[in-house]
Structure formats: structure tokens, C-alpha cells
Amino acid sequence: MHELTEQVERLVMMALFLLQVGALVSELLAPLEWLKVTTLLVILIVARPVAGLIGLWGHKASRGEKATIAFFGIRRVGSVDNLA
DSSP, X not given: OHHHHHHHXXXXXXXXXXXXXXXXXXXXXXXXXXXXXXXXXXXXXXXXXXXXXXXXXXOSSOHHHHHHHHHHOTTSOHHHHHHO
């Protein structure tokens, strides 16, 4: 059952990625304002990792591991999905 769930998750993630690329190609995001883009980047690059590091306070891991988990998320794909 776990393997099936993983495969379905990968298929859904690929479908969402293709939809996002299609939105970019078809200029669906053209009316996006620079203030919104800047806000998104600040949230992704600053606020989310800081919140992740605070959440990992006291966890027994190296500083590099904590930083990686804080930036990418538990499954290591959160930031990539949000940027796409």
C-alpha cells in the first residue's frame, strides 16, 4: 500500500508541475505584481527557514541538517513545489 501511495503522489506531483509550467507558458501569471513576487520570495527564503529552525530547536542533528530540513521541508520538496 505504501508503494502505491508513493507512486500516486509522484504522479500527482508531476501533473501539478505540468499545470504550473503550462500556466507560465500561457502567460496566465502575467498580471502578477512585483510586490507579490517579492513577498513570496521573502517568505520562502527567510520566514520559512527561520520558522523551521525554531521548530527544530533542541533536535539532535547537525547544524547543516537542520538548515537543510528548515529550507526544504521534511520531504525535501516543499520549496521546489512552491517555486514552480
